[in-house]
Amino acid sequence: MRHYRIGLLMLAAIMLFYTIPPLHSHAAAQQDFVLSMDKRTVGHQGKIIVTASGKVTDLYGFEAAFTYDSTRLRLISEESEAMFSGFSVPPIVEGNHIIVAHTKIGEKPLENGQTALYQLVFEAIGHTGDAVVEWTSLKSVDGGLRTTEQSPNVSATVKVTPANDPQLGLGSVTIPPPALVNGNRAVPHIVLDGRAAIASVAQDILEQLFSASAPSASGKRKAIIEMTAQEGANEYELSIPADFFKGRSGARSLEVQSAIAAVTLPDTVFEANEMQDASQIELRIAAADTSRLSQSLKNKLKDKPVVDLELSIDGKPVHWNNHQAPITISMNYEPTAEELMRPEHIVIWYIDNEGEVIRIPSGRYNPDTGRVTFTVTHFSQYAVVFDIKSFRDLAGYAWAQWEIEVLASKGIIQGVSDSNYAPDQQLTRAELVTLLVRALGLHAETKADASFADVKSSDYYGEPVAIAKKLGIALGKGNNQFHPMQPVTRQEMMVLSMRAMEAAGIVLSAANDAELNRFQDQALISSYARDAVITLVSEGIIQGKGSAIQPQSTATRAEMAIVLYKIYNKLMEV
Numbered sequence: 001m002r003h004y005r006i007g008l009l010m011l012a013a014i015m016l017f018y019t020i021p022p023l024h025s026h027a028a029a030q031q032d033f034v035l036s037m038d039k040r041t042v043g044h045q046g047k048i049i050v051t052a053s054g055k056v057t058d059l060y061g062f063e064a065a066f067t068y069d070s071t072r073l074r075l076i077s078e079e080s081e082a083m084f085s086g087f088s089v090p091p092i093v094e095g096n097h098i099i100v101a102h103t104k105i106g107e108k109p110l111e112n113g114q115t116a117l118y119q120l121v122f123e124a125i126g127h128t129g130d131a132v133v134e135w136t137s138l139k140s141v142d143g144g145l146r147t148t149e150q151s152p153n154v155s156a157t158v159k160v161t162p163a164n165d166p167q168l169g170l171g172s173v174t175i176p177p178p179a180l181v182n183g184n185r186a187v188p189h190i191v192l193d194g195r196a197a198i199a200s201v202a203q204d205i206l207e208q209l210f211s212a213s214a215p216s217a218s219g220k221r222k223a224i225i226e227m228t229a230q231e232g233a234n235e236y237e238l239s240i241p242a243d244f245f246k247g248r249s250g251a252r253s254l255e256v257q258s259a260i261a262a263v264t265l266p267d268t269v270f271e272a273n274e275m276q277d278a279s280q281i282e283l284r285i286a287a288a289d290t291s292r293l294s295q296s297l298k299n300k301l302k303d304k305p306v307v308d309l310e311l312s313i314d315g316k317p318v319h320w321n322n323h324q325a326p327i328t329i330s331m332n333y334e335p336t337a338e339e340l341m342r343p344e345h346i347v348i349w350y351i352d353n354e355g356e357v358i359r360i361p362s363g364r365y366n367p368d369t370g371r372v373t374f375t376v377t378h379f380s381q382y383a384v385v386f387d388i389k390s391f392r393d394l395a396g397y398a399w400a401q402w403e404i405e406v407l408a409s410k411g412i413i414q415g416v417s418d419s420n421y422a423p424d425q426q427l428t429r430a431e432l433v434t435l436l437v438r439a440l441g442l443h444a445e446t447k448a449d450a451s452f453a454d455v456k457s458s459d460y461y462g463e464p465v466a467i468a469k470k471l472g473i474a475l476g477k478g479n480n481q482f483h484p485m486q487p488v489t490r491q492e493m494m495v496l497s498m499r500a501m502e503a504a505g506i507v508l509s510a511a512n513d514a515e516l517n518r519f520q521d522q523a524l525i526s527s528y529a530r531d532a533v534i535t536l537v538s539e540g541i542i543q544g545k546g547s548a549i550q551p552q553s554t555a556t557r558a559e560m561a562i563v564l565y566k567i568y569n570k571l572m573e574v
């Protein structure tokens with residue numbers, strides 16, 4: 001067995017070269033080796049995938065030896081394979097020992113850095129209990145056919161349970177080297193599994209990061225996990241202790257940075273009942289596979305970045321959706337020269353399971369950072385696009401056209417049809433509240449009967465009005481009536497706008513009566529609206545019409561677009 005094993009890799013090399021220089025063994029620098037499993041528990045006859053990875057230099061081929069618990073595991077040779085292209089000798093199994101060998105063919109680029117080498121696939125058999133797989137030796141061959149022999153001596157353990165055991169599928173058991181920590185930032189050890197970069201962070205590391213994090217003005221702390229860019233990786237996965245999400249303090253967030261996107265998770269992402277028996281949470285950030293999208297959508301996206309986000313609980317993907325705990329996404333983006341002339345039209349599209357596009361109002365490009373940032377309350381595919389949405393009836397409204405087009409491109413406002421906006425049309429109370437809630441991303445838990453008596457949950461404005469009532473933005477007209485179709489006056493628009501901004505956490509200036517001195521019709525302002533008018537004038541959101549503020553006039557859709565645009569930009573400053 002020993003002589004046969006040593007000859008495996010040599011045999012593969014002989015197939016590729018007419019003559020072979022003598023092989024020399026030499027001492028190698030200390031290498032990093034990881035043996036990882038795709039689950040920590042498995043039922044009888046279930047499969048376990050074990051991946052052997054190591055930090056290599058100019059690797060051309062290798063021979064690796066493993067031991068395993070043959071009383072609990074059986075190697076499935078036909079499913080086991082090397083992780084890069086070339087020629088492999090089928091696994092040799094003798095007792096509880098496994099030998100594998102693999103080499104490149106011809107003049108191919110050599111492997112360097114942290115590299116997944118081989119994947120062993122086992123079936124759980126026989127006795128229940130802990131089954132250990134150990135990587136005992138590695139003989140590597142470089143491009144000059146020089147050999148290096150090393151002893152990884154790393155292992156991974158899976159618990160074999162009865163087939164109906166409720167603990168099945170509890171995520172990865174890799175025990176990586178400790179993360180590098182600097183202040184509130186940590187860089188974890190990454191293992192490449194095919195094109196997936198995988199890492200984990202321990203709870204004690206998270207506690208260390210939060211202790212080093214300076215609290216914000218509101219007392220919140222942030223920890224940062226930096227998953228360094230890996231050549232060839234098209235997805236990044238981080239395993240996070242569920243204990244982080246069980247605290248639900250609302251005062252902690254975890255930012256996971258990757259080459260594809262950065263994702264900031266508040267500790268309130270999951271409901272308490274979802275975390276009751278959870279051990280690990282896996283966050284997956286991937287470059288989306290767009291091959292199944294319609295051709296028309298592919299043409300619109302072209303080469304724009306599309307990110308695919310997923311959360312799993314103990315290895316099981318979940319359809320996460322939580323309006324009370326928005327997650328912030330940030331992506332690098334290089335605009336074209338045309339796009340830089342109108343950067344506010346760099347927006348975010350959500351692509352649903354049917355391939356339909358929904359605009360995300362919070363999407364915004366920051367020229368200073370070169371990143372697009374947006375918030376989401378559910379995970380799916382999100383694309384960065386450049387989109388200018390315009391309407392045919394904006395002639396004569398140049399003073400509002402920019403604002404209307406920007407807000408329409410972001411999905412905040414909509415036309416009365418796909419081609420017309422109706423800028424001079426009177427604004428209704430339903431429209432106003434819907435726009436404010438959408439632009440500011442406001443959410444609240446509401447019951448089916450929590451709205452006004454004259455507002456149905458099935459109305460397009462039903463949910464926004466219920467949210468506005470719950471947050472104290474819309475107080476109604478008495479007798480639990482809202483009068484949704486009633487035109488709204490300019491002073492009502494200002495009152496509701498101020499309340500909405502306060503609900504969104506926007507800090508507003510203190511009211512100063514002197515701000516109204518330039519308006520000759522200030523006496524027409526109702527007492528209930530006076531503070532709101534003063535505040536919005538002070539903030540530059542309302543400018544008036546010459547020397548008049550026209551508080552009793554009916555607001556138009558064009559006027560509201562101007563106000564909404566300024567409010568939206570105030571929100572971005574928070």
